[in-house]
Amino acid sequence: MIKVGIVGGTGYTGVELLRLLASHPQVEVTVITSRSEKGVRVDEMYPNLRGHYDTLAFSEPDAEVLAACDAVFFATPHGVAHALAGDLLARGTRVIDLSADFRIKDADVWAEWYGQPHGAPELLGEAVYGLPEVNRDAIREARLIAVPGCYPTSVQLGLIPLLEAGLIETDNIIADCKSAVSGAGRGAKVGSLLCEAGESMKAYGASGHRHLPEITQGLDMAAGSAVGLTFVPHLTPMIRGIHSTLYPRLSGFSGTLEDLQALFEQRYADHPAVDVMPLGSHPETRSVRGTNLCRIALHRPGNGDTLVVLSVIDNLVKGASGQAIQNLNLMFGLDEMTGIGAPAMMP
Numbered sequence: 001m002i003k004v005g006i007v008g009g010t011g012y013t014g015v016e017l018l019r020l021l022a023s024h025p026q027v028e029v030t031v032i033t034s035r036s037e038k039g040v041r042v043d044e045m046y047p048n049l050r051g052h053y054d055t056l057a058f059s060e061p062d063a064e065v066l067a068a069c070d071a072v073f074f075a076t077p078h079g080v081a082h083a084l085a086g087d088l089l090a091r092g093t094r095v096i097d098l099s100a101d102f103r104i105k106d107a108d109v110w111a112e113w114y115g116q117p118h119g120a121p122e123l124l125g126e127a128v129y130g131l132p133e134v135n136r137d138a139i140r141e142a143r144l145i146a147v148p149g150c151y152p153t154s155v156q157l158g159l160i161p162l163l164e165a166g167l168i169e170t171d172n173i174i175a176d177c178k179s180a181v182s183g184a185g186r187g188a189k190v191g192s193l194l195c196e197a198g199e200s201m202k203a204y205g206a207s208g209h210r211h212l213p214e215i216t217q218g219l220d221m222a223a224g225s226a227v228g229l230t231f232v233p234h235l236t237p238m239i240r241g242i243h244s245t246l247y248p249r250l251s252g253f254s255g256t257l258e259d260l261q262a263l264f265e266q267r268y269a270d271h272p273a274v275d276v277m278p279l280g281s282h283p284e285t286r287s288v289r290g291t292n293l294c295r296i297a298l299h300r301p302g303n304g305d306t307l308v309v310l311s312v313i314d315n316l317v318k319g320a321s322g323q324a325i326q327n328l329n330l331m332f333g334l335d336e337m338t339g340i341g342a343p344a345m346m347p
C-alpha cells in the first residue's frame with residue numbers, strides 16, 4: 001500500500017481527497033492534519049466518511065510524521081507548501097500540491113498575482129505542472145507536482161488541441177467561465193452565504209484574476225508563442241462544477257466542424273479523463289459531478305470562423321482532488337484512473 005498524508009484535511013479539497021481515497025485499492029491515508037481540529041476523528045467531522053476511516057484523526061502538521069509517508073498532498077492555502085515541501089522532498093517523500101504554490105514557473109509573476117514573495121523559488125525548476133493530458137511522462141518521474149487550478153484545467157483542455165494544431169488566432173481568445181461556490185473553499189465568507197450566492201450570478205475578477213497567468217502559461221506552451229486571453233470568471237449558485245464557454249476564432253482553416261471534432265477525439269483518445277462528446281452536445285456540470293472527467297463539446301455557429309468550445313468539470317475532482325490522485329497514480333506506476341473512475345450521480 002502507498003502511505004499518504006494530507007495537510008489541510010478539513011477543507012473541501014481535503015475531504016474530497018478522503019472521499020475518493022476511501023475506495024482507492026492501493027492507498028492508505030496514514031496522516032491528516034488540521035491545526036484547528038487537532039484530535040478530532042475525521043468521521044466525527046465528516047459523517048459521510050463513517051465506516052471508512054475508523055481510527056484516523058486530525059493532527060498538527062509535523063514534518064517528521066509526514067516524512068514517514070510515501071507522498072503528501074497539500075490541500076492548504078497558498079504559501080503553506082512553500083514552507084514544507086523542500087523538507088519533505090529532502091527526506092524522500094513525494095509532494096502533490098493542490099494550491100497554486102508551484103504552478104507558475106516565474107517566481108516574480110507568482111509574487112505579483114498572489115501578493116506575497118514566493119517562498120521556495122529553488123523548487124520551481126523541478127516542479128511538474130500536473131496536467132496529465134500534457135505532461136504525463138514528466139509526472140511519472142516527478143517528485144513535486146503542482147496540481148492545476150480548477151478554471152485553468154477546464155480552459156486549457158478546451159483549447160490545447162486547437163493551439164497545438166495552429167488552427168486559431170492567438171491574439172484574443174475569450175474564456176467565459178462559471179464556477180460553483182465550493183470553489184471559494186470552506187472558510188466562512190459573506191459572499192459564500194446562501195442568501196448572497198443563491199438565486200444570483202455575478203462576474204468577479206473581470207479586470208484580472210490570479211488564474212490568468214497560469215492559464216496563459218499553459219496556452220503559450222501549446223501554441224509555441226504568446227497567447228492573449230480575456231478570462232472572466234463568474235460565481236453561480238451551484239455547489240460543484242465549472243462550465244467554461246470558450247470562443248476561439250479559426251485562422252487559415254478550410255476544413256469542417258467534423259474535422260475539428262476528429263482532431264479533439266484523436267488528441268484525447270489516449271486520455272481517459274477527457275470525454276469529447278458527440279457533435280451537437282451541450283455538456284452539463286451535473287454529468288461530471290463527483291467524477292474525474294472533463295467533458296468537451298464543439299460548436300461552429302453559422303459555419304463561421306468563431307468556434308464555441310464547451311468544457312465542464314467538477315471543480316473539486318478533475319479541478320482539484322481527483323486530478324491530484326490521477327497524478328499520484330501516475331507517479332506510483334498505477335493506471336491513472338485507479339480509484340477515480342466512477343460515473344456521476346444522476347439526477
Ligand SMILES: NC(=O)C1=CN([C@@H]2O[C@H](COP(=O)(O)OP(=O)(O)OC[C@H]3O[C@@H](n4cnc5c(N)ncnc54)[C@H](OP(=O)(O)O)[C@@H]3O)[C@@H](O)[C@H]2O)C=CC1
Binds near residue numbers: 184
Ligand atoms: N475549492 C476548490 O474548488 C479548489 C481549491 N483549490 C486549492 O486547494 C487548496 C485548498 O482549498 P480548499 O480545500 O478549498 O481550502 P479550505 O480553505 O477549505 O481549507 C484549507 C485547509 O488548510 C488548512 N490550513 C490553513 N492554513 C494552514 C497552515 N498555515 N498550515 C497548515 N494547514 C493550514 C486548514 O486547516 P487548519 O486551519 O485547521 O489547519 C484547512 O484544512 C487551496 O490552495 C485552494 O486554492 C484548488 C482547486 C479547486
Ligand SMILES: CC(=O)N[C@@H](CCC(=O)OP(=O)(O)O)C(=O)O
Binds near residue numbers: 180
Ligand atoms: C468560486 C471561487 O472563488 N473560485 C476560486 C478559484 C478556485 C480555487 O480555489 O482556485 P485554485 O485552483 O487556484 O486553488 C477563485 O476564484 O479564487
